[in-house]
Amino acid sequence: MTISRRNVLLGGAGLAGASALPGFTGGAFAQSVPQYKPEPGASLRMLRWSPFIKAEEEAWLANTKKFTEATGVEVRIDKESWEDIRPKAAVAANVGSGPDIVWVWFDDAQQYPDKLMDVTDLATALGGKYGGWYPGNEAYAKANGRFIAFPLATIGNxxxxxxxxxxxxxxxxxxxxxxxxxxxxxxxxxxxxxxxxxxxxxxxxxxxxxxxxxxxxxxxxxxxxxxxxxxxxxxxxxxxxxxxxxxxxxxxxxxxxxxxxxxxxxxxxxxxxxxxxxxxxxxxxxxxxxxxxxxxxxxxxxxxxxxxxxLTQTTSACIFKYTKYPQAALAYMSFMFDAPQMNAWIQGSSGYCCQTLKAFASNPIWTSDPNHAPYAKASELLRPNGYSGPLGPQSAAAMAxxxxxxxxxxxxxxxxxxxxxxxxxxxxxxxxxxx
Structure with missing residues (x-):
């Protein structure tokens, strides 16, 4: 699925666009979060898992459309079954081509950390702005003390x-x-x-x-x-x-x-x-x-x-080192984690995707239906699959x-x-x- 590029007017009144959006320039958000300017002519391809909640996917696509409208960066979004994400991501890592961004499960990123971009600067800044990452989600996304992925969501069980x-x-x-x-x-x-x-x-x-x-x-x-x-x-x-x-x-x-x-x-x-x-x-x-x-x-x-x-299922978003447009990829992830977009996505998921940043625990979705209650603290209560040892290539291989x-x-x-x-x-x- 492709989010179509819209023409972006340059200069004057034409999109205050990128300059008006958090994570690009100006504003309180930019004071604490790095700013990324997409490369000229940049486009992105993202691989995600097939949704079980249609409104969750729709919310992510709507947020992506906003990003494209603001930056002119076209984002193609592909989907694979849950079972196929792991081998597809591993192949892309090994051959050095494929999607720029991929949503992976559990500690899959630990299997090929040298193939992934170091996203520590942005991930650390997001944690500082939004109350910190939940420890379990952060553990899945880090290798050798550095973020190699963005903790995206916990799918409560x-x-x-x-x-x-x-x-x-x-x-x-x-x-x-x-x-x-x-x-x-x-x-x-x-x-x-x-x-x-x-x-x-x-x-x-x-x-x-x-x-x-x-x-x-x-x-x-x-x-x-x-x-x-x-x-x-x-x-x-x-x-x-x-x-x-x-x-x-x-x-x-x-x-x-x-x-x-x-x-x-x-x-x-x-x-x-x-x-x-x-x-x-x-x-x-x-x-x-x-x-x-x-x-x-x-x-x-x-x-x-x-x-x-x-064990609660976690998913993280990785950016491969081979991407031709690293600044665009970082800009996209920064935009998607910004409060308006992240809250809309959590809301759209109807509690299916639990936040990984603590500030979003106040999203009203968690109190909107009694059946949401067991899922509300999925990120807080999760136990990483490598228990009680550290996460890394071995724990990832054992799970795979x-x-x-x-x-x-x-x-x-x-x-x-x-x-x-x-x-x-x-x-x-x-x-x-x-x-």
Whole structure:
């Protein structure tokens, strides 16, 4: 998709344009944020993930149009499925050509930091102006103390459930611990309303659920010195729990990607899953699903013996070093993070994209609907996937190799015993962390 270039009048009354906009020249914003003048004839190409909330994409496109109108810089926006973003970005990094800007997941940027522009000056200034970055998001975007990406958003993950079915199963409210979730699952299965959590290679839902299973029982891949410790009693306990919980699922969740649990829930095939707020809005915006939408409730993930622990999906925007127009790319990102644009995007996402800069926590979207509440603090509560070691090439490689997801799926489905699955995960992780 291309945001068309508009003719920009030069001089006199013709666009105060770039000079009137924050991040380019003049004004209070320019006092604390670097200013960037796009190169003559500059154009940009950006690759992003396919949206689950149409209004989120529309808000980003509207903001991009404003940028083009102000600067004359044409921005072409391409989309790929969630699963395809990671390999597409890696190919671009390796061959040195492709989109100027790409939205990546989790610590993907840590796999090729030398291919990315150092954006520390702008990222630091934005943090200073807007209350600071949330620590988890900042960790994903930095390598060796420097920003190699802009923390763009946290896509909150929460339990979505059919309230009437939960009550019909004998529960007045949704359980807040792992033991209660298992009991609820059994009761719902008996009522022919099974649960369904993603155990396949879903970038968001698969990773979020499987890391929660591991962490909620006190397991982790590495310790704070990056020693592989995944083959532990806590991990085995988590996998035994996953095996029990799986018995309450609809069949086939081991092959699910990020879209499958949405489809199953909206089709009335499952009663409980973990998802972004997009699932609620998919029902709310469909007249045929009006009754379902009224029945949907959301809540945070249950707490296990290991305490509260959630992996929440993050996305960052990277600028490749090979771009021909680095000043234009920096100007674009500066513009998109400026308060009018960022607030409009968060608002348009209906709470799907949680802010990464603390000042935007006051956006009214978070109090506009009770179902937004579990998503409002996604950036504040997230635990980085490299826990409890540092983020870097090893943590990124371990996630890209689906080690945690495969381990949980193997144990849950009975393909391997919990002990065998933990041992295999240990072997796979050790090859990465010792490499």
């Amino acid at each position: 929460a339990i979505c459930y059919r309230d009437s079915w939960v009550k019909d199963a004998g529960f007045s409210q949704f359980p807040n611990d792992t033991k209660g979730l298992l009991e609820l699952g059994k009761a719902l299965k008996a009522k022919n309303h099974p649960m369904g959590f993603t155990l396949g290679h879903g970038v968001g839902d698969g990773n979020n659920f499987c890391h929660w299973v591991l962490w909620s029982h006190g397991g982790k891949m590495v310790d704070d010195k990056s020693k592989v410790v995944i083959n532990s009693p806590e991990t085995v306990a988590a996998l035994r729990y996953a095996r029990e919980l799986y018995q309450t699922f609809i069949p086939g969740t081991e092959s699910w990607l990020d879209v499958n649990n949405n489809r199953a829930f909206l089709a009335g095939e499952i009663s409980v899953t973990a998802n972004g707020v997009s699932l609620y809005y998919a029902a709310k915006n469909d007249p045929k699903l009006a009754d379902m939408a009224k029945d949907i409730k959301t809540t945070n993930m249950p707490v296990g013996p290991g305490g509260p622990a959630e 190799d689906w080690i945690v997801v495969d381990m949980v799926a193997e144990a849950a489905t009975g393909q391997r015993t919990p002990e065998e699955a933990a041992k295999r995960a240990e072997m796979r992780a050790s090859r990465i962390y010792r490499g």
